[in-house]
Every structure is written in C-alpha cells, then in structure tokens.
Amino acid sequence: MMVLKGIWAGTASGITLGLFLLAVESVTKIKVYTLLMNVDFVPWLGSINWPWFMEWFFHLLISWGIGFLFVYVITTRHIDVRSSKWLTASILAGLAAFSYVPLTLLASKETPSLSNLSAVFYWLAGHVLYALVLNISFKK
Helix, strand or coil, rough: CCCHHHHHHHHHHHHHHHHHHHHHHHHHHHHHHHHHHHHCCCCCCHHHCCCCCHHHHHHHHHHHHHHHHHHHHHHHHHCCCHHHHHHHHHHHHHHHHHHHHHHHHCCCCCCCCCHHHHHHHHHHHHCCCCCCCHHCCCCC
C-alpha cells in the first residue's frame, strides 16, 4: 500500500511540476521545462533523442522515488502533525530544486544559466508547488 501511495503522490506532484514549467516555458520562452526533462548528460540515455513521453517517464521515475520516500518517512515516523508533514515535503522538494545547479552545469542542450534569476524563480516556484501537491496528495 505504501508503494501505491508513493506512486500517487509522486505522480500528482510530478505532473503538476511538469505542466507548470511547460506553461512557464511556453509563455516566457525561458527553458525551465527543457531543463526539467533533460537527460542528455546521463551516460547511455543522453545519446538517444527520446520522444516527449519517455522524457516524462524519466521525470516521473524520479518523482515516484520522491513520493515513495515522502510516504515512507511520514508513515514510518508516524508524523501526524501538519507542519511536520509540510516540512518533510518541503525538504524533499527543496533537495529536488537544488538540482537546478548540476542540471544546468551538466546539460548539453540549451538551458537557462545559473545567473538567470527569472529561471531560478520559476524553478523554485515550481518546486514549492511540487511540495504543496506532494503534501496534500497524501492521506493516511
């Protein structure tokens, strides 16, 4: 049951983050969605020009892992207090948000620079949204 709850939480939050960054990139032309979906730096995976649905699958794999970790921590630590649940979701989403730096540095595709404050803002806003959805998608 914990695995299914983790998959649900990861799916809901991962889709929300992906659609948010897709909308941001569509409107602003700042390549934050491209950065999110980018796997060109991963050995073997990066040499293949993946269709969009596979990029989404890779993105959701990571999100499922985060969702499972969230459910595991909440369930095994018996965290019932709303603020603790929110803190756990925020820490996990915050760690994911820090991926902006290595993803930007390792990317071969055109992605936003580290100094692009608008991109950093949208990336962080997306991950705050991710934490919010992760938190509300889990019910004991």
